[in-house]
Amino acid sequence: MQEPTLLLLTALADEPRHGYAIAREVEAISTGRVKMRTGTLYGALERLLQQGLIEVHKEEVVDSRLRRTYTLTSPGRAALAAEAERIAATAREATRRLKVSGKAATA
Amino acid sequence: MQEPTLLLLTALADEPRHGYAIAREVEAISTGRVKMRTGTLYGALERLLQQGLIEVHKEEVVDSRLRRTYTLTSPGRAALAAEAERIAATAREATRRLKVSGKAATA
DNA sequence: CGGCATATGTCGGTGACCGACGTATGCTGT
DNA sequence: ACAGCATACGTCGGTCACCGACATATGCCG
Numbered sequence: 001m002q003e004p005t006l007l008l009l010t011a012l013a014d015e016p017r018h019g020y021a022i023a024r025e026v027e028a029i030s031t032g033r034v035k036m037r038t039g040t041l042y043g044a045l046e047r048l049l050q051q052g053l054i055e056v057h058k059e060e061v062v063d064s065r066l067r068r069t070y071t072l073t074s075p076g077r078a079a080l081a082a083e084a085e086r087i088a089a090t091a092r093e094a095t096r097r098l099k100v101s102g103k104a105a106t107a
Numbered sequence: 108m109q110e111p112t113l114l115l116l117t118a119l120a121d122e123p124r125h126g127y128a129i130a131r132e133v134e135a136i137s138t139g140r141v142k143m144r145t146g147t148l149y150g151a152l153e154r155l156l157q158q159g160l161i162e163v164h165k166e167e168v169v170d171s172r173l174r175r176t177y178t179l180t181s182p183g184r185a186a187l188a189a190e191a192e193r194i195a196a197t198a199r200e201a202t203r204r205l206k207v208s209g210k211a212a213t214a
Numbered sequence: 215c216g217g218c219a220t221a222t223g224t225c226g227g228t229g230a231c232c233g234a235c236g237t238a239t240g241c242t243g244t
Numbered sequence: 245a246c247a248g249c250a251t252a253c254g255t256c257g258g259t260c261a262c263c264g265a266c267a268t269a270t271g272c273c274g
Contacts, residue, residue: 013204
């Protein structure tokens, strides 16, 4: 799972959001670092729907245009939790190793 | 930066290693989850060399065959540290949001 | 009434990763 | 003796997530 997808799921973790709101939220979470392109966004949304990690929460017409709101499913929440734990473990290990070798040789 | 690359860099963080040793180490770090294919391995090695994140540490002939050992460069160490911090922050945020919404609605 | 934020979507290209294949040596078990 | 496995390095074609550009439409502000 790549960073944009992970951030997308994270953006949906606290409350349901529609596409454009997700894009803004992802930028906020990553402190401006990751700007989600619409190509990535709607592609990922479609993929995650098919994988069952997210689902359509609500469909409403706003300003005569359709707005779809998405939520995490239970498997989606589980997948995000698992992924978060995995990458946290990897980050810890990386940091630990950098410290260890930093003591021996600051090359 | 994707997971295999991150793990490769992590495998080099404590001491220099040659290709095959990296592959084994990556598997160990990820507790067997990620098995680095040679295609990914040597491709990534080549890419990281060109990016200046790693460098050839030693070249020696073992059993009449060349063995190249790689190390992290200073930029490589910095990149790994930065990446580790970034993903740790993302993981924290994901976990926090899951907890927050878990209290309000365990949907 | 021009331009920007909001909002959703498509399409072609790139690049990291995957899977399969190729090659070679040394050790171990039978 | 030799089959098979671990060790060790590498190439090549395919896939798929992501990117960048384009298309479309509304509401609001100046």
